[in-house]
Amino acid sequence: MSDPRSSDEPRSPLAHRVPDLGALELLLAVARLGSLGRAAREVGITQPAASSRIRSMERMLGVALVERSPRGSRLTDAGALVTDWARRVVEAAEAFDAGTQALRGRRDSRLRVAASMTIAEYLLPGWLIALRGLLPGTAVSLLAGNSAAVADRLRAGEADLGFVEGLDVPAGLDGAVIGHDRLAVVVAPGHAWARRRAPLSPAELAAAPLILRERGSGTRQVLDAALAGHGGLAAPLLELSSTTAVKAAVVSGAGPSVLSELAVGEELAARRLVEIPVAVRLRRDLRAVWPMGQRPTGPARELLSLTRG
Structure with missing residues (x-):
C-alpha cells in the first residue's frame, strides 16, 4: 500500500532537487573526456570550481557520481545512470533553446510602428534609416494617424511601438517622453496678421476661425487645453x-x-509662411508609447533607444 502522506506532504520546488544545466553539462563532459580537468576547460571553468560543482551535485542527490584517481576521473555506477538522465535533460534544454531562438527570430523579423502625423513625417524617417543600419533584416511597417488612432492601434495589439504628441500618456498605455515640440501660429504673407507688431492675445487666437487638425490629434489637444480658459476654440475654418x-x-x-x-x-x-507671436505657451511632449506593462523588446527597444539618441 502506498504511503498516504506521499500525496499530501509539501515538496520543495524542482529547482531545489535537480542540478542546474551547468552541472549536468559538466558531468557529461567528465563522462566523455575521462578527466575532470579537461571537462573543466571545455565548459570554461577552473578545475577547483569543477570539483566544487561535482561535490555540490553529489550532496544534492545523495550519491557519489565521480571517482577521482591519478589516472583521471571515472563515473560510479550511480554516476553512469545519472549521466544517462542528464543527457536527456540537456537535449531537452537544447530543443527549448532552439525553439526560443526561433521565436525571437520571428519577433525580430518585423516591427509594427504607429505614429502621429508630425512624428511620422518629420522624425521617424531618420530613426528608421538608423534602425535599418542596425537591423537590416527587420521589416518595418508604419501606420500614421492622429494620436488617438495610435493609442487605439496599440491597445488592439496592431502595433508594437507608438509615438504620440500631446499632454499625457493615453489611457491603457505606458510611455516615455522622447522630446518636446513647440506649436507656431502661422499665416500666409498676405494675411492681415502678418503685419501685426504686437503678439496675439490668447483670446484673439481662441476667437479666430483657424485651419485645424481633426479632434484626436495632439495639436488639437494642446490647443484646446491652452485656450480653454479664454473662451475655447472658435468653430474651425477648415478641419483637415x-x-x-x-x-x-x-x-x-x-x-x-x-x-x-x-x-x-x-x-x-522661404517666407512662404510667417510666424505670428502669441502670448500663450503652446508646447507639447513627444512620447513613445506601448501597451501597459509590456516594455519594448527586440527591434522596438532598438528604435526606442535611437529616439533618445
Whole structure:
C-alpha cells in the first residue's frame, strides 16, 4: 500500500532537487573526456570550481557520481545512470533553446510602428534609416494617424511601438517622453496678421476661425487645453486630417493655423509662411508609447533607444 502522506506532504520546488544545466553539462563532459580537468576547460571553468560543482551535485542527490584517481576521473555506477538522465535533460534544454531562438527570430523579423502625423513625417524617417543600419533584416511597417488612432492601434495589439504628441500618456498605455515640440501660429504673407507688431492675445487666437487638425490629434489637444480658459476654440475654418493638408491650405492663403515648428521650418525660412507671436505657451511632449506593462523588446527597444539618441 502506498504511503498516504506521499500525496499530501509539501515538496520543495524542482529547482531545489535537480542540478542546474551547468552541472549536468559538466558531468557529461567528465563522462566523455575521462578527466575532470579537461571537462573543466571545455565548459570554461577552473578545475577547483569543477570539483566544487561535482561535490555540490553529489550532496544534492545523495550519491557519489565521480571517482577521482591519478589516472583521471571515472563515473560510479550511480554516476553512469545519472549521466544517462542528464543527457536527456540537456537535449531537452537544447530543443527549448532552439525553439526560443526561433521565436525571437520571428519577433525580430518585423516591427509594427504607429505614429502621429508630425512624428511620422518629420522624425521617424531618420530613426528608421538608423534602425535599418542596425537591423537590416527587420521589416518595418508604419501606420500614421492622429494620436488617438495610435493609442487605439496599440491597445488592439496592431502595433508594437507608438509615438504620440500631446499632454499625457493615453489611457491603457505606458510611455516615455522622447522630446518636446513647440506649436507656431502661422499665416500666409498676405494675411492681415502678418503685419501685426504686437503678439496675439490668447483670446484673439481662441476667437479666430483657424485651419485645424481633426479632434484626436495632439495639436488639437494642446490647443484646446491652452485656450480653454479664454473662451475655447472658435468653430474651425477648415478641419483637415493631415499636417501636410493643413500647411498647404495656409500657404494658399485660406487662413491661419497652429502647426508644429517641425512642420513649418522650411516654409518659414522661404517666407512662404510667417510666424505670428502669441502670448500663450503652446508646447507639447513627444512620447513613445506601448501597451501597459509590456516594455519594448527586440527591434522596438532598438528604435526606442535611437529616439533618445
